[in-house]
Amino acid sequence: MIRLATVSPCYNEEAVLRHSVERLTALFERMIADGLIANDSMMVFVNDGSRDNTWKIITELHRENRFVRGINLARNVGHQNAIMAGMMTARQWVDAVITIDADLQDDIECIPQMVKKCESGSDIVYGVKVSRQADSATKRWTAQAFYKLQSSMGVESVYNHADFRLMTRRALDMLAEYKEHNLYLRGLIPQIGLQCDTVDDTISERYAGNSKYTVRKMFALAINGITSFSERPLYAIVNMGVFFIVIAFCIAIYVVHALIVGTAVPGWSSLILSIWLVGGFILVAIGIVGIYIGKIFTEVKHRPLYHIAEILE
16 A cells, blocks of 8 residues: 655646545545555645635645645746656655646546556556547647657657656656756656556546646747757758758759850849748757757756745645
8 A cells, every 4th residue: 555645736726726626535535445545645736836826725725635735836937847846845755646737637537547557566657648539629739749749859758648647756766866957757757767657548628727738838848858858950950951052062053054054144033042041041050059058058057946935744
């Protein structure tokens, strides 16, 4: 029987918190009755600098519900850092941690399956989405594009897995040894290398409020993952440079030929087109290199990922 903690990052989640705690409480009590988890298991909610009443509600739930604990971050640090703060704090209290978003769109009935696989020897159990019918068409399309883009760029991750996963304390201790600041947990955790397994996760409709993962944030997360775990964009620049050199050589042959046979026609269209084309490529190349340099700039300062203002134990 393991002592379990669910860790849920919260940013402006006042609309769903009470409903989510009610559902998780019923699940916890059933799992305790079935002998799957210890009686002192818990659900940990990490307030990531919310601007609504999220922390007030977490505080009230902590007083009302014996399972609820809270972590209040000093400022908003983003979804990945908030998850990390919750996991690194909760690993001192429990044997295993399951990260799940506060809206509980992930299938909480997967949690007993995760615990059973953990007891069978798996240190990491991933929730893999097998159905996203509850998501909008735009969300489904962008999610698929997100995973395919990462795969094409050589990022090692679990396809159709977000941040719904179980990790044992041993896996969390190993994760703590990674000191990088540009956190992309979906790419970082598979590098740990311990025994892992998966469960099928069916996404449900959100109870209330709106998803905090907009298309813009998903795109930013994809860029962060690619530039944190892949060098392919840099090699793509080199290959593109070689391609432009070949094109330039072909144009040079054409120009010399036109001069010899007297068919050269003066004009500015080809010149302007070339300037825009090459200029655009240079700007894109500088931008990609700049992203990598920016990451180095962030890493070498070794600033803390988060500050915890208060813990409700």
